[in-house]
Amino acid sequence: MVSCMKRFFLILGLLLALPLAAVESETLAQRTLRQIAERQRTLLETAAKQGDKLDEEAFRTQLQELTHSYERLLYDSPNNAEVFAAYGYLLRKVDMRKQAAAMLLKANQLDSDIPLVKNQLGNLLAEDGRPLDALPYFMAAIKLSPKEPLYHYQVGTLLHEAQDDFLKSGEWTRAALDHATHGAFKTAAELAPDRFEFGYRYAESFYDLAEPQWDEALKVWAALEEKAGSPIERQTLRLHAANILLKQGHADRAQLLLGTVTEPELQGQKQKLIAPPAETPKQ
Numbered sequence: 116m117v118s119c120m121k122r123f124f125l126i127l128g129l130l131l132a133l134p135l136a137a138v139e140s141e142t143l144a145q146r147t148l149r150q151i152a153e154r155q156r157t158l159l160e161t162a163a164k165q166g167d168k169l170d171e172e173a174f175r176t177q178l179q180e181l182t183h184s185y186e187r188l189l190y191d192s193p194n195n196a197e198v199f200a201a202y203g204y205l206l207r208k209v210d211m212r213k214q215a216a217a218m219l220l221k222a223n224q225l226d227s228d229i230p231l232v233k234n235q236l237g238n239l240l241a242e243d244g245r246p247l248d249a250l251p252y253f254m255a256a257i258k259l260s261p262k263e264p265l266y267h268y269q270v271g272t273l274l275h276e277a278q279d280d281f282l283k284s285g286e287w288t289r290a291a292l293d294h295a296t297h298g299a300f301k302t303a304a305e306l307a308p309d310r311f312e313f314g315y316r317y318a319e320s321f322y323d324l325a326e327p328q329w330d331e332a333l334k335v336w337a338a339l340e341e342k343a344g345s346p347i348e349r350q351t352l353r354l355h356a357a358n359i360l361l362k363q364g365h366a367d368r369a370q371l372l373l374g375t376v377t378e379p380e381l382q383g384q385k386q387k388l389i390a391p392p393a394e395t396p397k398q
Contacts, residue, residue: 144192151184152201159208178209196226204235212239230260237269246277247284264306268313271299275323293324311348314339318355329359350376354384361388 141149158177162169185202192198203218216239222232237252250273256266274281274296281287297320304310304317318339321332336356343349353372360369369388376385 144188144195144198147184147188148195148198148201151181151188154184155181155201155205181205194225196222196229196232199225200229200232200235204231207235207239212242215239228259230256230263230266233259234266234269237273241273241277246273246280249273262306264303264310264313267299267306268303268316271296271303271316271320274299275320289325293326296320297324308342311339311342311344314342318352321359327362329363332359347378347380350378350381354381354388357388 154177158174158181162174182202182205185198185205188198189195189202199218199222203215203222206212206215206218216236219232219236219239222229223236226232233252233256237249237256240246240249240252250270253266253270253273256263257270260266274292278292278296281292282289297317300313300317300320304314307313314335318332318335321328321335333356336352336359340349340352340356343352353376357369357372357376360366360372373385373388376382
Protein backbone atom coordinates (compact mmCIF):
# COMPACT_ATOMS: atom_id res chain seq x y z
CA MET A 116 0.00 0.00 0.00
CA VAL A 117 1.00 3.68 0.05
CA SER A 118 3.79 4.63 2.42
CA CYS A 119 2.84 4.77 6.09
CA MET A 120 3.31 8.52 6.42
CA LYS A 121 1.46 9.36 3.21
CA ARG A 122 -1.40 7.07 4.12
CA PHE A 123 -1.50 8.61 7.59
CA PHE A 124 -2.26 12.06 6.16
CA LEU A 125 -4.68 10.68 3.58
CA ILE A 126 -6.74 8.75 6.11
CA LEU A 127 -6.49 11.23 8.98
CA GLY A 128 -9.16 13.46 7.50
CA LEU A 129 -11.63 10.59 7.42
CA LEU A 130 -11.62 9.94 11.14
CA LEU A 131 -14.17 12.58 11.98
CA ALA A 132 -16.29 11.65 8.97
CA LEU A 133 -18.06 8.88 10.89
CA PRO A 134 -21.82 9.27 10.60
CA LEU A 135 -22.40 11.22 13.77
CA ALA A 136 -25.63 13.18 14.16
CA ALA A 137 -25.66 16.93 13.87
CA VAL A 138 -24.15 18.63 16.89
CA GLU A 139 -27.43 20.20 17.97
CA SER A 140 -29.13 16.79 18.19
CA GLU A 141 -26.23 14.57 19.26
CA THR A 142 -26.53 12.24 22.22
CA LEU A 143 -24.16 12.22 25.17
CA ALA A 144 -22.32 9.23 23.68
CA GLN A 145 -21.97 10.99 20.32
CA ARG A 146 -20.69 14.15 21.93
CA THR A 147 -18.19 12.18 24.00
CA LEU A 148 -17.00 10.28 20.93
CA ARG A 149 -16.60 13.51 18.99
CA GLN A 150 -14.48 14.98 21.77
CA ILE A 151 -12.32 11.84 21.98
CA ALA A 152 -11.91 11.80 18.20
CA GLU A 153 -10.80 15.43 18.23
CA ARG A 154 -8.21 14.66 20.92
CA GLN A 155 -7.07 11.66 18.90
CA ARG A 156 -6.75 13.72 15.75
CA THR A 157 -4.66 16.34 17.55
CA LEU A 158 -2.42 13.71 19.13
CA LEU A 159 -1.70 11.91 15.85
CA GLU A 160 -1.18 15.15 13.91
CA THR A 161 1.26 16.42 16.52
CA ALA A 162 3.15 13.11 16.57
CA ALA A 163 3.47 13.16 12.77
CA LYS A 164 4.80 16.73 12.79
CA GLN A 165 7.34 16.02 15.53
CA GLY A 166 8.73 12.97 13.75
CA ASP A 167 12.04 11.90 15.30
CA LYS A 168 11.69 14.64 17.92
CA LEU A 169 8.56 13.04 19.35
CA ASP A 170 8.37 12.98 23.14
CA GLU A 171 7.59 9.29 23.40
CA GLU A 172 6.76 9.35 27.09
CA ALA A 173 4.27 12.18 26.68
CA PHE A 174 2.81 10.44 23.62
CA ARG A 175 2.34 7.18 25.55
CA THR A 176 0.67 9.01 28.41
CA GLN A 177 -1.80 10.77 26.13
CA LEU A 178 -2.39 7.57 24.18
CA GLN A 179 -3.19 5.73 27.39
CA GLU A 180 -5.63 8.45 28.36
CA LEU A 181 -7.35 8.07 25.00
CA THR A 182 -7.64 4.30 25.33
CA HIS A 183 -9.12 4.71 28.80
CA SER A 184 -11.64 7.16 27.40
CA TYR A 185 -12.62 4.67 24.71
CA GLU A 186 -12.91 1.83 27.21
CA ARG A 187 -15.20 3.90 29.43
CA LEU A 188 -17.33 4.89 26.46
CA LEU A 189 -17.57 1.29 25.27
CA TYR A 190 -18.68 0.26 28.75
CA ASP A 191 -21.47 2.83 28.62
CA SER A 192 -22.32 2.22 24.93
CA PRO A 193 -21.51 -1.44 24.18
CA ASN A 194 -23.48 -1.47 20.90
CA ASN A 195 -22.20 1.76 19.39
CA ALA A 196 -20.51 0.90 16.09
CA GLU A 197 -19.01 4.37 15.74
CA VAL A 198 -17.08 3.97 18.98
CA PHE A 199 -15.68 0.59 17.93
CA ALA A 200 -14.73 2.08 14.54
CA ALA A 201 -12.86 5.06 15.96
CA TYR A 202 -11.14 2.96 18.62
CA GLY A 203 -10.12 0.37 16.02
CA TYR A 204 -8.66 3.12 13.86
CA LEU A 205 -6.55 4.39 16.75
CA LEU A 206 -5.30 0.91 17.65
CA ARG A 207 -4.25 0.29 14.08
CA LYS A 208 -2.33 3.58 13.94
CA VAL A 209 -0.29 2.52 16.99
CA ASP A 210 0.31 -0.94 15.49
CA MET A 211 -1.95 -2.92 17.82
CA ARG A 212 -3.19 -4.88 14.85
CA LYS A 213 -4.91 -7.79 16.56
CA GLN A 214 -6.87 -5.51 18.87
CA ALA A 215 -7.64 -3.14 16.00
CA ALA A 216 -9.03 -5.97 13.88
CA ALA A 217 -11.29 -7.09 16.73
CA MET A 218 -12.68 -3.59 17.17
CA LEU A 219 -13.21 -3.03 13.46
CA LEU A 220 -14.89 -6.39 12.95
CA LYS A 221 -17.22 -5.62 15.84
CA ALA A 222 -18.03 -2.23 14.31
CA ASN A 223 -18.73 -3.92 10.98
CA GLN A 224 -20.99 -6.42 12.71
CA LEU A 225 -22.97 -3.67 14.42
CA ASP A 226 -23.17 -1.44 11.34
CA SER A 227 -22.15 -2.68 7.90
CA ASP A 228 -22.48 0.75 6.31
CA ILE A 229 -19.43 2.60 7.68
CA PRO A 230 -16.95 3.11 4.81
CA LEU A 231 -14.00 3.89 7.08
CA VAL A 232 -14.42 0.48 8.73
CA LYS A 233 -14.45 -1.31 5.38
CA ASN A 234 -11.34 0.61 4.33
CA GLN A 235 -9.44 -0.16 7.51
CA LEU A 236 -10.30 -3.88 7.35
CA GLY A 237 -9.08 -3.86 3.76
CA ASN A 238 -5.81 -2.27 4.87
CA LEU A 239 -5.27 -4.89 7.55
CA LEU A 240 -5.87 -7.75 5.12
CA ALA A 241 -3.62 -6.19 2.46
CA GLU A 242 -0.83 -5.73 4.99
CA ASP A 243 -1.24 -9.37 6.01
CA GLY A 244 -0.59 -10.46 2.44
CA ARG A 245 -4.21 -11.25 1.61
CA PRO A 246 -4.96 -8.93 -1.31
CA LEU A 247 -7.82 -11.01 -2.73
CA ASP A 248 -9.59 -10.83 0.62
CA ALA A 249 -8.81 -7.13 0.98
CA LEU A 250 -10.28 -6.05 -2.35
CA PRO A 251 -13.98 -6.67 -1.47
CA TYR A 252 -13.61 -4.46 1.60
CA PHE A 253 -12.07 -1.64 -0.43
CA MET A 254 -14.79 -1.99 -3.05
CA ALA A 255 -17.44 -1.92 -0.31
CA ALA A 256 -15.93 1.33 0.98
CA ILE A 257 -16.17 2.78 -2.53
CA LYS A 258 -19.78 1.70 -2.85
CA LEU A 259 -20.63 3.44 0.42
CA SER A 260 -18.55 6.54 -0.31
CA PRO A 261 -17.90 6.72 -4.08
CA LYS A 262 -16.54 10.27 -4.03
CA GLU A 263 -13.75 9.57 -1.52
CA PRO A 264 -10.57 9.59 -3.67
CA LEU A 265 -8.47 7.68 -1.14
CA TYR A 266 -10.56 4.54 -1.56
CA HIS A 267 -10.04 4.53 -5.34
CA TYR A 268 -6.34 5.24 -4.88
CA GLN A 269 -5.96 2.28 -2.54
CA VAL A 270 -7.77 -0.05 -4.95
CA GLY A 271 -5.34 0.98 -7.69
CA THR A 272 -2.37 0.46 -5.40
CA LEU A 273 -3.60 -2.93 -4.23
CA LEU A 274 -4.24 -4.19 -7.77
CA HIS A 275 -0.83 -2.95 -8.94
CA GLU A 276 1.26 -4.25 -6.05
CA ALA A 277 -0.49 -7.62 -5.91
CA GLN A 278 -1.05 -8.09 -9.64
CA ASP A 279 0.63 -11.50 -9.64
CA ASP A 280 -1.79 -12.72 -6.95
CA PHE A 281 -4.79 -11.48 -8.90
CA LEU A 282 -3.59 -13.01 -12.16
CA LYS A 283 -2.80 -16.35 -10.50
CA SER A 284 -6.31 -16.45 -9.03
CA GLY A 285 -7.65 -17.01 -12.54
CA GLU A 286 -10.35 -14.42 -11.95
CA TRP A 287 -8.49 -11.63 -13.74
CA THR A 288 -6.96 -11.22 -17.17
CA ARG A 289 -4.05 -8.84 -17.70
CA ALA A 290 -6.27 -6.55 -19.76
CA ALA A 291 -8.94 -6.42 -17.05
CA LEU A 292 -6.34 -5.81 -14.35
CA ASP A 293 -4.72 -2.99 -16.33
CA HIS A 294 -8.11 -1.41 -16.96
CA ALA A 295 -9.17 -1.57 -13.32
CA THR A 296 -5.84 -0.37 -11.92
CA HIS A 297 -5.46 2.51 -14.36
CA GLY A 298 -9.12 3.44 -13.92
CA ALA A 299 -8.83 3.53 -10.14
CA PHE A 300 -5.89 5.93 -10.24
CA LYS A 301 -7.66 8.06 -12.84
CA THR A 302 -10.79 8.32 -10.70
CA ALA A 303 -8.76 9.27 -7.61
CA ALA A 304 -7.01 12.02 -9.58
CA GLU A 305 -10.28 13.34 -11.00
CA LEU A 306 -12.00 13.36 -7.60
CA ALA A 307 -9.11 15.23 -5.98
CA PRO A 308 -7.56 17.46 -8.68
CA ASP A 309 -5.72 19.41 -5.99
CA ARG A 310 -3.90 16.33 -4.70
CA PHE A 311 -0.66 16.29 -6.66
CA GLU A 312 0.28 12.80 -5.48
CA PHE A 313 -2.91 11.33 -6.90
CA GLY A 314 -2.32 12.97 -10.27
CA TYR A 315 1.30 11.86 -10.30
CA ARG A 316 0.40 8.22 -9.62
CA TYR A 317 -2.24 8.32 -12.34
CA ALA A 318 0.36 9.60 -14.79
CA GLU A 319 2.80 6.90 -13.70
CA SER A 320 0.18 4.21 -14.28
CA PHE A 321 0.52 4.65 -18.05
CA TYR A 322 3.90 2.90 -17.77
CA ASP A 323 2.17 -0.16 -16.32
CA LEU A 324 -0.18 -0.76 -19.24
CA ALA A 325 0.51 -3.76 -21.44
CA GLU A 326 -0.77 -1.70 -24.37
CA PRO A 327 0.80 1.79 -24.07
CA GLN A 328 -1.27 4.93 -24.53
CA TRP A 329 1.62 7.31 -24.91
CA ASP A 330 -0.26 10.20 -26.53
CA GLU A 331 -2.71 10.32 -23.63
CA ALA A 332 0.13 9.95 -21.15
CA LEU A 333 1.86 13.03 -22.57
CA LYS A 334 -1.30 15.06 -22.08
CA VAL A 335 -1.58 13.94 -18.46
CA TRP A 336 2.07 14.76 -17.68
CA ALA A 337 1.68 18.17 -19.34
CA ALA A 338 -1.47 18.95 -17.36
CA LEU A 339 0.26 17.87 -14.16
CA GLU A 340 3.18 20.22 -14.85
CA GLU A 341 0.77 23.15 -14.63
CA LYS A 342 0.02 22.13 -11.04
CA ALA A 343 3.63 21.66 -9.98
CA GLY A 344 4.64 23.79 -7.04
CA SER A 345 8.38 24.07 -7.58
CA PRO A 346 11.00 24.06 -10.36
CA ILE A 347 12.24 20.61 -9.38
CA GLU A 348 8.70 19.22 -9.58
CA ARG A 349 8.15 20.77 -13.01
CA GLN A 350 11.43 19.47 -14.33
CA THR A 351 10.78 16.00 -12.93
CA LEU A 352 7.57 15.93 -14.93
CA ARG A 353 9.48 16.99 -18.04
CA LEU A 354 11.80 14.03 -17.57
CA HIS A 355 8.77 11.77 -17.74
CA ALA A 356 7.51 13.53 -20.84
CA ALA A 357 10.93 13.21 -22.48
CA ASN A 358 11.02 9.52 -21.59
CA ILE A 359 7.69 8.99 -23.34
CA LEU A 360 8.82 10.94 -26.40
CA LEU A 361 11.85 8.67 -26.63
CA LYS A 362 9.60 5.62 -26.42
CA GLN A 363 7.61 7.06 -29.32
CA GLY A 364 10.77 7.60 -31.36
CA HIS A 365 10.70 11.41 -31.11
CA ALA A 366 14.32 11.83 -30.05
CA ASP A 367 14.66 15.43 -31.28
CA ARG A 368 11.64 16.62 -29.29
CA ALA A 369 12.85 14.71 -26.25
CA GLN A 370 16.29 16.33 -26.38
CA LEU A 371 14.76 19.82 -26.62
CA LEU A 372 12.71 19.07 -23.49
CA LEU A 373 15.70 17.65 -21.66
CA GLY A 374 17.55 20.89 -22.38
CA THR A 375 15.18 22.64 -19.98
CA VAL A 376 16.05 20.29 -17.10
CA THR A 377 18.68 22.21 -15.14
CA GLU A 378 18.14 21.22 -11.50
CA PRO A 379 21.35 19.58 -10.13
CA GLU A 380 19.38 16.85 -8.35
CA LEU A 381 17.92 15.66 -11.66
CA GLN A 382 21.10 15.47 -13.74
CA GLY A 383 21.63 11.78 -13.07
CA GLN A 384 18.15 10.89 -14.35
CA LYS A 385 18.55 13.30 -17.25
CA GLN A 386 21.84 11.71 -18.29
CA LYS A 387 20.23 8.25 -18.39
CA LEU A 388 17.74 9.55 -20.93
CA ILE A 389 20.35 11.40 -22.98
CA ALA A 390 22.59 8.35 -23.09
CA PRO A 391 20.50 5.30 -22.17
CA PRO A 392 22.47 2.14 -21.27
CA ALA A 393 23.14 -0.14 -24.18
CA GLU A 394 21.01 -3.26 -24.35
CA THR A 395 22.74 -6.52 -23.57
CA PRO A 396 23.25 -8.44 -26.84
CA LYS A 397 21.10 -11.52 -27.13
CA GLN A 398 22.99 -14.78 -27.01
